[in-house]
Amino acid sequence: MPDVDISELVRRYGPMVFRRARYLLGNDAEAQDAVQEVFVRLVNKIDSFRAESQPSTWLYRITTNYCLNLIRDRGRRRELLEQHATSTEDDPDPGAPDPELMALMRRLLAAADPLQAQAAIYVHVDGMSHAEAAALLNVSRRTVGNLLERFEKWARRNLEGLVPNNAAGGSNYTK
Amino acid sequence: MSNLDYSKLSGKNPDCPSELLLDRFHGGELPSAESAAVERHSAQCPACTARLALRQRGAAAFPALRLDEVADKCVRLDAQRRVCRTYRSSVWQRFAERLSATRRVHLSWIAAAATAAAAIFVALLPQLRHDGGIDGTGIHMKGGPRLHVVRERSGAVAELADGELVRAGDRLQFRVDLPADAEVMVVGVESSGAIYPCYPLGASGSTAARAGAGIALAGAVELDDSAGDEYLHLVVCPRHFALHNLSAPARGAMAVAGGDGCRSDSIHIVKEVP
């Protein structure tokens, strides 16, 4: 996309970045900050971005890294992640993950191995195939499978110590 | 509780396209076979129809999203990034002080040998450039506005000649000669024709300046590591003008829409490949 100006890129891709940051972070205000940060990174790499044949894929990668770092910082600050849960009633996004499960997922992501956490976001939250996730992570499909297996095994151990945010959400968890 | 049901987390059926795949479809980034498959699926899947409808609404779907704020900040940042990274250091500060000493020398028409710095400037004022829009002979017209670009590299200071090679890390400061009080702006023009503001840095229009010779414009810029060649133009008009009034009809040329009485001076800089 030669010579497309920055405002046009913000207009074209801003809603996509916002929607994604919003469901990863569970919070409109932080999603707005994420959009700003992601586009600052885009401006700093504008030449390589303009040469990019898959701009959405590029932006997914940057957005994931930004949001995952924020989730991990929150975890380090011992904030209560569940207080950020988005209310489901006024959520216009039919593709957003289940809010209660996502709040639990964030607590896992905050402490998980970063590469395993990225694989888990792509496959379990975004609903990507292993092939799609492999392309984003620059690894083989088999590696994606291994990363997920290790994440899930680690999560099973860690979930023992986590309390669900809402007792009514219990039916979503399996033994 | 010892497990999380990941199949319920994303809220999608296994045969529905991922969020990314739908975004790539919506953005026209998919090869035609994949695109047709997503289209076929979405046509008979109410959930995916709704997911696509959300994408078609764009920013309107999210009242909390303030895209204008993001765009404004990015446009400013982009302008600064290209030529212009603001720079401060004690070396530059000392240099700026010497520059203002030089300016006093010019203004009072005293023979310019008062300081070593002044001697450099006088010695390095080759008349290689032309006063754009006035005269096509390449001869500088007496009394026209002039743009001088002064470079500091590893502590050495010199005025740039037209077409001179510059490199990442070079620090530039602009000096101008103005025959009369005027509205001024210094802009860069990339080889693509894109115009961006260098003085005032990141501004959307001109600023007032007083007449004089060798006036140092506030601020210095540090070159980034992108390769290529660019023209820097000083645009001088009797009245205020906006960045969007400027256009570059040809390499090295500058036009001002509705700009009666405007004049310009340019210098070509060529960035060395790192």
Ligand SMILES: [Zn+2]
């Ligand atoms: Zn579907």
